[in-house]
Amino acid sequence: MNPVLDYTLWLCFAVLSVAIFLALWRLFKGPTLPDRVVALELIASMTVGLIGLYAIRTGRDAFIDVAMVLALTAFLAAIGFARYLEKGSHRDDH
Amino acid sequence: MIIDILAALFIAAGSFFMLVASLGVFRMPDLLTRMHATTKSGVLGAGLIMCGVMLFFVDSGVTLKALAVMAFTTLTSPIAAHAIGRAGYFIGVPLWDKTVKDELHGRYDEETHVLRSPGQMRDKKDQP
Numbered sequence: 001m002n003p004v005l006d007y008t009l010w011l012c013f014a015v016l017s018v019a020i021f022l023a024l025w026r027l028f029k030g031p032t033l034p035d036r037v038v039a040l041e042l043i044a045s046m047t048v049g050l051i052g053l054y055a056i057r058t059g060r061d062a063f064i065d066v067a068m069v070l071a072l073t074a075f076l077a078a079i080g081f082a083r084y085l086e087k088g089s090h091r092d093d094h
Numbered sequence: 095m096i097i098d099i100l101a102a103l104f105i106a107a108g109s110f111f112m113l114v115a116s117l118g119v120f121r122m123p124d125l126l127t128r129m130h131a132t133t134k135s136g137v138l139g140a141g142l143i144m145c146g147v148m149l150f151f152v153d154s155g156v157t158l159k160a161l162a163v164m165a166f167t168t169l170t171s172p173i174a175a176h177a178i179g180r181a182g183y184f185i186g187v188p189l190w191d192k193t194v195k196d197e198l199h200g201r202y203d204e205e206t207h208v209l210r211s212p213g214q215m216r217d218k219k220d221q222p
Contacts, residue, residue, distance in 0.1 A: 002098035005150075009102075012109040019109075019116035026119050026128075034125050034182035038132055041174060042119055045136040046112050048163065049143040053105060056150045064147065064159040071140075071163055075170035082177035086184050 009057055016050050037081045044074030101149040108142030111135045124190040125182045133175040140167050 020043055027039040048067045055063035118131020144160040151157075189196060201210045 002095060002102075005098040005102040008106050012105050015109040015113050019113045022116040022120040032125065032182070032187045034178050034185075034187055035128060037178055038125065038129050039119055041171075041178075042115055042132040042136050045132075045140050045167065045171070046116070048140050048167070049108060049112055052140075052143040052147045052160075052163075053109075055147060056101070056105070061151050061153065061156045061159075064156055064163065067144075068159055068163050068166065071166045071170070075166070075174055078174035079177055082174070082181040085178075085181035 005056075009053060012053055013050075016046055016053070020046050020050075033081075033085060037078060037085075040081075041074060041078050044070060044077070048074075097149055097152070101146040104146035104149060105143050108139045108144075108146065110139075111142060112139035115139060124193075125187045126179060127190065129175050129179055133171050137167050137171045140164070 023039045023042045023046065027036050027043070030036045030039055048071050051063050051067040051070065055061060055067075112135070115132045115135035118135065119128045122128045122131055141164045144164050148157045148160045183198065183202075198209065202208075203210075
């Protein structure tokens with residue numbers, strides 16, 4: 001592998017790990033439930049990116065399928081949380 | 095050689111935008127501004143990383159799958175953001191105290207989920 005791409009991959013893994021930790025902090029702290037849902041959706045989106053980086057790192061293209069499925073299920077989870085919030089939550093649940 | 099450096103550029107840009115989205119969700123003051131930061135930057139970051147994947151594997155099947163990932167995220171992220179923002183407004187998530195304008199304030203009935211247009215506002219003058 002090209003050394004430029006190799007170093008960039010390590011840098012991007014580090015940057016994405018820091019980014020996931022920041023979103024995780026919001027997931028733990030987030031004052032309301034929709035804040036946590038937003039943080040979860042962002043974590044899923046960043047995991048899609050991380051899987052793409054890992055596919056480049058290992059050179060196996062089968063990981064792209066995993067990213068595709070994860071992108072779809074994250075959408076379903078967000079829609080499910082939104083339905084739950086609209087239908088069944090207390091108004092002062094924060 | 096050149097195509098590897100191009101892929102490195104794309105994944106570096108994608109990771110940068112992911113970091114920007116995460117900083118937004120970490121630092122922004124209320125739900126709607128956090129969603130403003132995450133939805134656009136997150137989709138852009140995932141799309142740029144998928145562009146890097148396409149450039150690295152020069153293969154039509156991988157390119158199609160990466161395009162599918164980009165299309166899914168681009169299509170689904172605004173819908174999910176709309177649903178979550180709507181639900182957040184419905185359950186009364188507090189806005190930032192420096193929010194300039196809330197167009198729905200006073201027009202939206204929390205109990206019945208009815209949104210009145212300005213012409214209908216006169217009927218409900220007794221309500222605060």
